[in-house]
Amino acid sequence: MNGPTSVDRALEGCVAIVTGASRGIGRGCAVGLGARGATVYCTARGTSDSEPPEDGTVEAVAAEVDSVGGRGIAVACDHRDDEAVETLFRRIAKEAGRLDVLVNNAFIIPNELTSGKKFWEVPLSNWDDMIDVGTRSAYAASRLAAPMMIEQGSGLIANISSSGAAEYAWHVAYGVGKAALDRITSDTGHELRRHGVAVVSLWPGLVLTERNEANRGRVQGLDFSTAESLYFTGRAVAALATDEAILERTGRAWTSRGLADDYGFKDVDGTLPNGPMHKRPDALSD
Numbered sequence: 001m002n003g004p005t006s007v008d009r010a011l012e013g014c015v016a017i018v019t020g021a022s023r024g025i026g027r028g029c030a031v032g033l034g035a036r037g038a039t040v041y042c043t044a045r046g047t048s049d050s051e052p053p054e055d056g057t058v059e060a061v062a063a064e065v066d067s068v069g070g071r072g073i074a075v076a077c078d079h080r081d082d083e084a085v086e087t088l089f090r091r092i093a094k095e096a097g098r099l100d101v102l103v104n105n106a107f108i109i110p111n112e113l114t115s116g117k118k119f120w121e122v123p124l125s126n127w128d129d130m131i132d133v134g135t136r137s138a139y140a141a142s143r144l145a146a147p148m149m150i151e152q153g154s155g156l157i158a159n160i161s162s163s164g165a166a167e168y169a170w171h172v173a174y175g176v177g178k179a180a181l182d183r184i185t186s187d188t189g190h191e192l193r194r195h196g197v198a199v200v201s202l203w204p205g206l207v208l209t210e211r212n213e214a215n216r217g218r219v220q221g222l223d224f225s226t227a228e229s230l231y232f233t234g235r236a237v238a239a240l241a242t243d244e245a246i247l248e249r250t251g252r253a254w255t256s257r258g259l260a261d262d263y264g265f266k267d268v269d270g271t272l273p274n275g276p277m278h279k280r281p282d283a284l285s286d
Helices: 024-034 058-067 082-095 125-152 172-195 210-215 232-241 256-263
Strands: 015-018 039-044 071-076 101-104 155-160 197-203 252-255
Touching: 015 024, 015 082, 024 039, 024 058, 024 071, 024 101, 024 155, 024 232, 039 058, 039 082, 058 071, 082 125, 101 125, 101 232, 125 155, 125 172, 125 197, 155 172, 155 232, 172 197, 172 252, 197 232, 197 256, 232 256, 252 256
Parallel strands: 015 039, 015 101, 039 071, 101 155, 155 197, 197 252
Antiparallel strands: none
């Protein structure tokens, strides 16, 4: 998987947080912002004290942000722990004095998500996992980001959502969480607009995350031939962060693929993926 190279310095001086940044779309968003010169606080539970850092850790992603021209800062943070999250925001206020972009990506994928099991057949903890680290964690981080952004009169909050907000996708709790996340986008966007702060939801398509890359030859029911790299949505976030008319998009959900058309970017291999998933299979098997 080839990552992006630095294109410009349009986000130099920009301070960002990407939650759940150690892998997948979060990693792609951190690197996408870094590639345009941003300072990115990368959070996740996965950490490493080795040199070079182990893959799948925030230290590894922070190093990747550095490699494309940004400044990556690794922060070990469990987004179920409110005190840890508050400590993160206090640290940024002290060190950077501002916050320009918050990407709410932290999410727990339970083993049963793509099993095809119905809601009465899976542990109740599936709800807690996906609603607590997903919907609630996005609300909590947005609540802490808002005062900093209001004070400076600008900012962007990007919530990583899914077409599962609007149609059945994998798991009842998953769809409920994504629908609620899009409602958070709508309502926080309504309240923050007058302060110059924009809030959007982003719907990626089928993404070649590390997990999907490892399993793509064994998974039936999904077409990976036009999937997007984990960096594609990161390019969408970076484009939104440089848009002087961003408030025109606030409070709504946007597809990463549609934003590629609007802003003129492509995936790291120069192609354009299909876009949001529809009519997912009942289950994935290998």
